[in-house]
Amino acid sequence: MGPFEWDHGYEVGIPVIDEQHRDLVSSISMAITQLSQENNPQELSPLLDGIAQHAGIHFKFEEDLMEAYADPRLQAHRDEHASLLPQLRRFKERNRAGVPSHKLEHVSAFLSIWLRTHINTQDRLLAAHLKRVGAKEAQA
Ligand SMILES: [Fe+2]
Numbered sequence: 377m378g379p380f381e382w383d384h385g386y387e388v389g390i391p392v393i394d395e396q397h398r399d400l401v402s403s404i405s406m407a408i409t410q411l412s413q414e415n416n417p418q419e420l421s422p423l424l425d426g427i428a429q430h431a432g433i434h435f436k437f438e439e440d441l442m443e444a445y446a447d448p449r450l451q452a453h454r455d456e457h458a459s460l461l462p463q464l465r466r467f468k469e470r471n472r473a474g475v476p477s478h479k480l481e482h483v484s485a486f487l488s489i490w491l492r493t494h495i496n497t498q499d500r501l502l503a504a505h506l507k508r509v510g511a512k513e514a515q516a
Contacts, residue, residue, distance in 0.1 A: 380405030380488060386495055388503035392513050396434045397495060403430055404491075408484050420471045420483060424464045427487070431460060438502060441513065447505045453498045460490060 380401050387394050407423045435457040442450040467483050506514040 380408065380484070385492070388495065388499050390503045390506055390513055391516060393438065393499065393503065396437065397491075397499075400430055400434055401491070403427075404487060408480065412480060420480060421468050423480075424468050424483070428461055428464050431457075438499070441506065441511070442502060445506060445509050445511050447502060449498070449501055449505070453502065456494060456498050463490075 382398050382401055386397055386401065388397075404427055407426055411420070411423050435454075439450065439454055439457070441447075442453060447453070463486070467486070471479070503514075
């Protein structure tokens, strides 16, 4: 199984969040597959920009939910979301500078670990909060 194939390990039990995670995982997967088949897989900037944009929209959605349902962990969760963007920027800079360890497979490994860890910690806590307060998004 590839690092960006959807599996149940990604599910947090909030349908709208699971659906957005599934979209995010599949768009990263498609971009990486496409780029790995191109002649110059070293040019990662458009891939990283696309991922940053897609992730940004999804992060905002989660943060709005946390605000709407007064999740006490909003700030910690928001900080973790915000930490991804400078990491993507650093990959871009190092890739442009020709640092060999910042190639596609490293970006792919980094992203899959980051996403899984984030979903299994912050996003699971958010899901638990939404269920606890009886949010309509928590209903199947
Ligand atoms: Fe999140």
